[in-house]
Amino acid sequence: MNDNNNHNDKIIIKGLNFYYGSKQALYNVTIAVKENEVTALIGPSGCGKTTFLRCLNRMHDLYAGNRYEGEIILDNANILDKGLDLIKLRSKIGMVFQKPTPFPMSVFDNIAFGLKLNGISKKSELAALVEKALKDSALWDEIKDRLNESALSLSGGQQQRLCIARAIAVQPDVILMDEPCSALDPVATAKIEDMMTELKRNYTVVIVTHNMQQAARVSEWTGFFMMGEVKEFDKTQKIFTTPSNQMTEDYITGRFG
Amino acid sequence: MSKRYLMRRVFNCAALSGSLLCAVFGIFFLFWILKDVFSSGIGAMDMAFFTELPSPPGVAGGGLANAIWGTVLITGMATVIGVPAGILAGTYLSEYGRKKRFASVVRFLCDILVSAPSIVIGIFVYAVLVKPFKGFSAVAGALALAIIMLPVVVRTAEEMLKLVPDATREAALALGAPHWKVTLQVVYRGAFRGIITGVMLAVARISGETAPLLFTSFNNAFWNSNITEPTASLTVTIFNYAMGPYDDWHAKAWGGAFIITFTVLFINILSRLLLRGRTGS
Amino acid sequence: MMRILDRHKRDRFADFLFKGVSSFFALLIIVLMLFLFVVLAIESAPAIKAFGFKFIYSTDWNPVRASFGALPAIYGTIVLSAIAIVIAVPVSIGIAVFLTEMAPKKIRGPVGAAIELLASIPSIIYGMWGLFVFAPFLSAYVEPFLIENFGFLPLFRGTPLGIGMLPAGFILAIMIIPFISSVIRDVFLMVPPMLKESGYGMGATKFEVIWNIVIPFARSGIMGAVILGLGRALGETMAVTFMIGNSHDLSISLLDPATSISATLANEFTEAVDDIYLSGLVELGLILFAITFVVLALSKLMTMRFAPQKGRGKA
Numbered sequence: 001m002n003d004n005n006n007h008n009d010k011i012i013i014k015g016l017n018f019y020y021g022s023k024q025a026l027y028n029v030t031i032a033v034k035e036n037e038v039t040a041l042i043g044p045s046g047c048g049k050t051t052f053l054r055c056l057n058r059m060h061d062l063y064a065g066n067r068y069e070g071e072i073i074l075d076n077a078n079i080l081d082k083g084l085d086l087i088k089l090r091s092k093i094g095m096v097f098q099k100p101t102p103f104p105m106s107v108f109d110n111i112a113f114g115l116k117l118n119g120i121s122k123k124s125e126l127a128a129l130v131e132k133a134l135k136d137s138a139l140w141d142e143i144k145d146r147l148n149e150s151a152l153s154l155s156g157g158q159q160q161r162l163c164i165a166r167a168i169a170v171q172p173d174v175i176l177m178d179e180p181c182s183a184l185d186p187v188a189t190a191k192i193e194d195m196m197t198e199l200k201r202n203y204t205v206v207i208v209t210h211n212m213q214q215a216a217r218v219s220e221w222t223g224f225f226m227m228g229e230v231k232e233f234d235k236t237q238k239i240f241t242t243p244s245n246q247m248t249e250d251y252i253t254g255r256f257g
Numbered sequence: 258m259s260k261r262y263l264m265r266r267v268f269n270c271a272a273l274s275g276s277l278l279c280a281v282f283g284i285f286f287l288f289w290i291l292k293d294v295f296s297s298g299i300g301a302m303d304m305a306f307f308t309e310l311p312s313p314p315g316v317a318g319g320g321l322a323n324a325i326w327g328t329v330l331i332t333g334m335a336t337v338i339g340v341p342a343g344i345l346a347g348t349y350l351s352e353y354g355r356k357k358r359f360a361s362v363v364r365f366l367c368d369i370l371v372s373a374p375s376i377v378i379g380i381f382v383y384a385v386l387v388k389p390f391k392g393f394s395a396v397a398g399a400l401a402l403a404i405i406m407l408p409v410v411v412r413t414a415e416e417m418l419k420l421v422p423d424a425t426r427e428a429a430l431a432l433g434a435p436h437w438k439v440t441l442q443v444v445y446r447g448a449f450r451g452i453i454t455g456v457m458l459a460v461a462r463i464s465g466e467t468a469p470l471l472f473t474s475f476n477n478a479f480w481n482s483n484i485t486e487p488t489a490s491l492t493v494t495i496f497n498y499a500m501g502p503y504d505d506w507h508a509k510a511w512g513g514a515f516i517i518t519f520t521v522l523f524i525n526i527l528s529r530l531l532l533r534g535r536t537g538s
Numbered sequence: 539m540m541r542i543l544d545r546h547k548r549d550r551f552a553d554f555l556f557k558g559v560s561s562f563f564a565l566l567i568i569v570l571m572l573f574l575f576v577v578l579a580i581e582s583a584p585a586i587k588a589f590g591f592k593f594i595y596s597t598d599w600n601p602v603r604a605s606f607g608a609l610p611a612i613y614g615t616i617v618l619s620a621i622a623i624v625i626a627v628p629v630s631i632g633i634a635v636f637l638t639e640m641a642p643k644k645i646r647g648p649v650g651a652a653i654e655l656l657a658s659i660p661s662i663i664y665g666m667w668g669l670f671v672f673a674p675f676l677s678a679y680v681e682p683f684l685i686e687n688f689g690f691l692p693l694f695r696g697t698p699l700g701i702g703m704l705p706a707g708f709i710l711a712i713m714i715i716p717f718i719s720s721v722i723r724d725v726f727l728m729v730p731p732m733l734k735e736s737g738y739g740m741g742a743t744k745f746e747v748i749w750n751i752v753i754p755f756a757r758s759g760i761m762g763a764v765i766l767g768l769g770r771a772l773g774e775t776m777a778v779t780f781m782i783g784n785s786h787d788l789s790i791s792l793l794d795p796a797t798s799i800s801a802t803l804a805n806e807f808t809e810a811v812d813d814i815y816l817s818g819l820v821e822l823g824l825i826l827f828a829i830t831f832v833v834l835a836l837s838k839l840m841t842m843r844f845a846p847q848k849g850r851g852k853a
């Protein structure tokens with residue numbers, strides 16, 4: 001923990017417990033997500049990575065019975081506060097899902113959707129911002145002629161990059177990604193990884209991944225989850241070379257049951 | 258041993274042929290009915306049928322223009338009342354009330370209402386609209402039909418909205434969209450084709466209804482576009498004409514049956530194709 | 539910044555409004571159901587007061603003398619529905635078996651669709667076709683045969699008119715077959731494949747698997763489907779009105795003209811001039827509605843557990 005003073009803490013999670021009804025899924029999670037860096041979350045399936053990620057934009061609030069304890073501090077405010085405006089929170093924190101989630105409308109409208117929410121309605125302004133988002137996500141050249149086609153007609157990889165473009169179009173502070181490449185082929189995966197390096201210049205990224213190499217390639221920080229707890233959280237390089245926890249080592253070397 | 262085996266094979270064969278016969282039985286009646294409606298009804302199709310008023314009993318010629326118009330008018334009004342109400346209630350069931358007790362009560366009652374006797378709905382509307390205002394009217398007929406289509410629309414709207422993946426809703430919410438915008442601009446858009454199909458089927462169903470119109474919109478031998486007056490409909494006219502003693506009336510009734518049956522059939526087949534096109538893509 | 543704040547306030551209000559409006563229309567369904575019962579009860583109060591239970595067991599229906607005994611109509615409704623069920627259920631099970639186990643994949647769709655199209659034909663068309671085509675056919679070929687060979691049973695005495703309880707029941711059967719068979723088909727599809735495979739694994743024939751595994755597994759669903767068909771048959775109006783002959787005389791023979799609740803309503807409601815007559819008819823409607831409500835609720839409860847599980851999955 002030597003050079004972490006380069007970046008500020010963007011999100012500080014303190015003693016977070018989470019319950020699906022009576023079933024506890026997260027235990028006392030305490031980590032800090034650094035600004036403009038990529039934080040990767042790894043761990044065996046079912047260990048609570050998705051659950052944790054969805055706490056950060058309060059997605060769990062959609063379903064009755066879910067409950068949080070602890071604190072998640074974003075820009076000096078606890079986002080778990082009861083009175084918090086979820087709409088405002090979510091426009092600050094973008095999310096990309098495990099499978100592509102194109103809206104049932106044209107490619108253009110998919111990206112314009114979030115922009116319109118933020119009050120942008122002038123045609124020319126929209127067009128410019130859509131183009132910028134598509135260029136930032138390296139999708140422009142591929143689909144600039146298909147902007148009016150249904151987003152559902154794109155390939156899986158293109159759909160996923162469209163979803164990323166849609167998320168960054170509204171210029172959030174943080175982008176959450178839940179195994180964004182798990183449904184994609186290697187070529188599409190490589191394209192998205194390339195994007196990620198670009199993204200962290202302007203955004204704070206938290207990515208859940210199943211793929212250890214991916215975590216090693218794209219992230220500065222890595223958290224290892226197991227059974228709802230964070231067993232180890234440190235610099236990626238440290239985690240992958242000299243982990244301090246035996247379980248982490250077992251997991252990343254593949255000796256895990 | 259092998260005799261027993263043979264018996265089992267024979268029995269199996271017989272039973273399975275029986276099931277084939279059952280399917281043939283159903284299809285046989287479908288085509289028998291359609292054939293007669295077609296052959297007896299096609300003869301009545303001429304210009305006058307669509308443009309002229311009924312001629313007096315026994316006098317040849319004339320048409321059912323007023324009844325055709327009446328059916329369109331009443332069905333149209335019913336659709337205007339029933340569809341928005343049904344879609345909104347379906348929206349509640351799919352978007353707000355998935356695990357709520359209140360929603361399952363609504364679902365339960367809808368499923369009962371779908372199969373409830375339509376003539377009882379006619380009596381109900383008679384009691385609340387016809388009797389107090391002392392007169393049959395197109396509005397009363399439309400209200401009865403709207404009540405009949407309501408549960409159909411509610412349930413199909415719910416089903417179709419539920420086909421939109423939750424991940425899509427979450428993705429829109431994650432962009433900071435408010436719930437109502439997600440529903441209106443994303444969920445409805447995804448379910449559009451399915452809902453339209455459901456509405457078409459509901460319209461087809463009510464346009465063939467007779468019983469609830471008998472004592473609500475009643476009948477009228479003339480043109481009527483005043484929605485507070487008794488209004489002819491194709492189905493009630495078919496009923497009166499078919500039960501009447503004149504051959505000419507019977508021919509007209511078959512003509513009406515032809516129009517209703519094939520319109521309803523066409524809509525049904527069309528909506529099937531529409532839905533299939535969707536799952537195919 | 540001001541603009542953003544405004545938007546959030548507006549959005550919250552719009553959210554509230556939209557949820558409110560859609561909840562209102564959902565509530566409307568419940569209110570409507572309540573209203574149906576209440577209004578029918580109020581309107582039939584005079585008749586209930588005047589005739590009491592006699593309304594249900596008296597056989598004398600004579601509007602001129604203001605005597606209203608609904609037994610013939612109630613009896614007709616029940617017998618008619620029973621006939622329809624007896625015919626429709628085996629055929630529907632056969633169709634469901636055909637569609638799920640027998641038919642090659644390619645023809646399942648078209649055959650299933652054709653059966654379902656039977657349900658889309660309006661009731662009045664069945665009635666008219668029945669009266670003009672099917673009744674003459676029955677009276678020329680089928681009923682003389684029945685009378686000659688089974689005339690020793692009181693059920694099959696009378697003149698071969700082609701209309702009456704049996705013809706109406708038969709038409710009704712065709713009308714409810716699509717409803718029953720489609721529910722049974724859905725229920726059959728819910729039988730776990732492993733269960734069937736374990737039957738085949740023991741060397742059972744297709745029929746034996748269906749008879750010993752599929753049908754027992756689906757029993758309560760089949761019952762639910764049958765009861766749904768019953769609910770449909772009880773309230774069916776126009777086809778019955780054409781085919782039943784509209785006679786308030788009670789007769790044991792299934793070939794004699796009879797009446798049902800729905801047919802009585804369709805024929806007499808607009809002719810009822812005095813209040814007590816009208817009230818009596820509404821009471822008939824109330825009885826019909828109450829019976830079908832109970833029957834349909836039962837059916838729903840029985841098929842509920844076979845509903846495809848549409849649990850809400852997470853992203």
Ligand SMILES: Nc1ncnc2c1ncn2[C@@H]1O[C@H](COP(=O)(O)OP(=O)(O)O)[C@@H](O)[C@H]1O
Pocket residue numbers: 020023025043044045046047048049050051052852
């Ligand atoms: N909606 C839910 N209701 C109840 N339990 C859930 C729900 N979603 C996930 N879980 C449980 O929470 C735990 C963590 O799941 P998840 O966060 O999806 O793991 P991961 O993403 O690491 O694979 C698992 O045991 C899972 O079964």
Ligand SMILES: [Mg+2]
Pocket residue numbers: 049050051
């Ligand atoms: Mg996960």
